[in-house]
Amino acid sequence: MLAVSFAVTLGGLWLDWQAGGHAWQQADWLIHADAGPVRRGLFGSAMLWLAALSGLSPVTVVIMVQGALVIALYAVTCVLLRDRRLGWIAPVIAFSPLFFAVFWAQDPDGGLRKDLWAFLALLILAAGGAPWRMWLAGALFVCGLAGHEALILFLPAMIALAALTQRRRAALGFAAVLALLGAGLMLWHLRFPVGDAAAICAALAGPDLPQGFCDGAIRWVGAAPEAHLTRPAQRLSPSNLGQLAISLGAALVPLVLLCAVGTVRTRRILMAVLVLSALPYLPLYLVAIDWGRWMSFHIVTVAALMIALVRTGRLSPPATYRAPLIALCAPIVVAPHHYIGVNPDAWVFALLGVVLCLAALAWHAAKRRADPA
16 A cells, blocks of 8 residues: 555656646746735745745746655655554554544645655654654744744654653654744744745746646735635535544544454543544634544544554554454445545545455455355
């Protein structure tokens, strides 16, 4: 699954480069403050500085940075999920339709966002190890937060992971530094919520910039906050809320079933992780319609916390997964879109989910015949 997702993600990055950039996946990284202060602008100005320094186009610089982050993220994930101590937790994570590897593969438009910085930071922290890794994760988080205000909601998970995987004194210092830097960056984002989209786009104009490049993220950074807040309210229909429930339910079913086995302490820890890790991201559903991404934030955070708990000996994963194996495969049939709910275009993943479900049912039937008791 990781290999397929990695190929799809890098393939999408190549197509974006061939097209000269994407109105969301690269344009959002190039919202800059050179034409005046604006939220997310510090990050974009850094990208423009790197482009001027290297002599490359800004879009090329962004794609190179995205490629490096993607390679690092998948490499860290592969190492973590190969840890045998995870037991059944590893496939439950890997097959979740809202874990980034599956989510980005079935809806490439939901990937290559600044979420990359936070996901990589979380998983590096979950791996534990020397204190320099913790500070590397912190630096990645701060870079991402400079580019997107929503990443501040990962701060509680970052602090929790540091507390789990590092010594108390180091974790406290890390939390203090991250909180101070986070507060400073959020003051910038909140002080300058709206920018001049035309001026931002004009500074990027060039013969290689595709038509419509500024019609996505750059256009929306010039919109009044009220325009952002009205969109989710307009989407609160029974159909959309139903799709939201189906998508989130499909991702949570295997995790809830995992909570149903093992010791009482294990069940309590897993349920606490599932519930508490969701709370910081709830405000996002009210201010933006990328509901699929917000659900993915939750599931990736859950994955990082469970990995850290197992690696530090605080959680003993169940030795057996008493639920039918089909419970792991069925959620893939429900491919969530990066906004609103179910993705009707992800027919390949729906087909893959059906095939995996049939294979799981065949395996279960064969096992029952071999061992009737």
